[in-house]
Amino acid sequence: MADTILVINAGSSSIKFQLFAIEPGEQLDRRLKGQIEGIGTRPRLFANDANGECAVDQSWTTDEVSELHQALEKLVVFLREYVGSLPVAIGHRVVHGGPEFIEPTLVNSWILDHLLRFVPLAPLHQPNNLAPIRIVLERLPHLLQVACFDTAFHRHHSEIADRYAIPDRFYREGVRRYGFHGLSYEYIALRLPLVAPEIADDRVVVAHLGSGASMCALKGGKSIESSMGFTALDGLPMGTRPGQIDAGVVLYLMNEKGMTVKDVEHFLYHDCGLKGLSGISNDVRDLLTSVDPKAKMALDYFAYRIALFGGMLATALGGIDGLVFTAGIGENAPTIRQAVADRMSCFGIKLSEVANAKNELCISSESSRVTCYVVPTDEELMIARHTLQVLQKHEMPEERRA
Missing domain, CATH: 3.30.420.40 (ATPase, nucleotide binding domain)
Structure with missing residues (x-):
């Protein structure tokens, strides 16, 4: 099977995921769409294949999947069995990139620690977005991971649009208007020339x-x-x-x-x-x-x-x-x-x-x-595209394909 990219959008008690195959010509073909839900309560993994047919529907006891890292382990096991190998890269939705992160970014420990600074700005999302990144860094450190930010698409607003009417020092510290759902808007912007020229x-x-x-x-x-x-x-x-x-x-x-x-x-x-x-x-x-x-x-x-x-x-x-x-x-x-x-x-x-x-x-x-x-949005496809672009700029050691 072709190399694949896994897209993850993690919540407090669920992991939404999609798997894309990298086809000739760097085309992305959606192969799986699924979710692990009920982590810590009624854990269940389910996914459909490209034809909408059920690829997996499996449940566990609360003790078996009580935490996020256990859910990720179950997902890894399923992907190895279904695909035969791990993806060559994982793309993650990260809600807040602050003033510094204005494009998809290859994540290492330093980047991850920096992104933790923005947890107070998105307490519902940021901790959950970052948790699986840390787990993968610890357990599969050679697997390339890319953070795709919901704020990035808006980072080229004018200063007037971005500012609040507060002293300048706060703006320089990053207290400004960021905007969110950027992955969705970016997809719509790319889609409009095709559906509404x-x-x-x-x-x-x-x-x-x-x-x-x-x-x-x-x-x-x-x-x-x-x-x-x-x-x-x-x-x-x-x-x-x-x-x-x-x-x-x-x-x-x-x-x-x-x-x-x-x-x-x-x-x-x-x-x-x-x-x-x-x-x-x-x-x-x-x-x-x-x-x-x-x-x-x-x-x-x-x-x-x-x-x-x-x-x-x-x-x-x-x-x-x-x-x-x-x-x-x-x-x-x-x-x-x-x-x-x-x-x-x-x-x-x-x-x-x-x-x-x-x-x-x-x-x-x-x-x-x-x-x-x-116009239906497709944030996951947008994340996969960004991840592929970052992937193309970096060599893929053989251990990433193991």
Whole structure:
């Protein structure tokens, strides 16, 4: 079998992975897509092959897979049996790269320790992203690993876009607006010339709507502004995160409610957003089927804020020629898309009711002044491409193929 690249996106209790074969002409062929879930509770490994057929579905007791390193060992065993060898490289999604890391980076111990500095800026993601990198470095040190950063795509914003109105010394220390979901936006930017060439080089607002949600302004395929800032708390409301919030609210929670820094951190990352607004669920699918007025209010708020940020990003672009929806909600929730479009009708946005309901590629009506699309994202493929590019710059010792 051809050499392979493994892509890993690790969470607190799960490891999502995809395996890509490197075919002639440096083409990437997706061979496996799977996950180890329930680490420490009900551990289960499942994956589908390129045809969507089940390649593995295996469960273990909690004692057998209680920690991340045990889950990785199970994944290694499966890959050796299924593929016959380990991958030649692993690409990892790393949410925060800080001001220094602006491109995919080959990871060593020094790089890993440096990336740990950004854990406070992405406490939900960064520790989990970095944990498997450290484990592989310790146990398979010759296996090439590449960190691909969600912040990198936005690192060429203007200084005005990146700054907060605080003293300069903090900006120089790295307190600035970074933006996230960059791997998704980079993929969309590369995809638009193929699926929507008429807007690919123009002024496009992209809405990445999932459990984590943000928006990005693209001009000529480059990011010039984003809804997220210093951390992944900013911008749009999300499943459990509030999005944009007055810093005075944080001061109030600490001064008047006696909450500690850790209390506030947990509150903002776990108890707010759609979950906090509705009191029901952080899942849009649950809210769409609920008859509770609070569910409707949460969804109305979500659509309102998306439209509000859409207008802000259109201003940053000097106008808007295209609107793209992507990620889980963006790709699969016609009701949300319609609600956003209705609120942005002042820009000349009008959806085709039929095309929108069918989740078609182009969902705008013929009379719409702004062309609207639903474009599925593929962050894993983006990571695999970046990993291959780094791989091509480095020799692959035979022990990496063992």
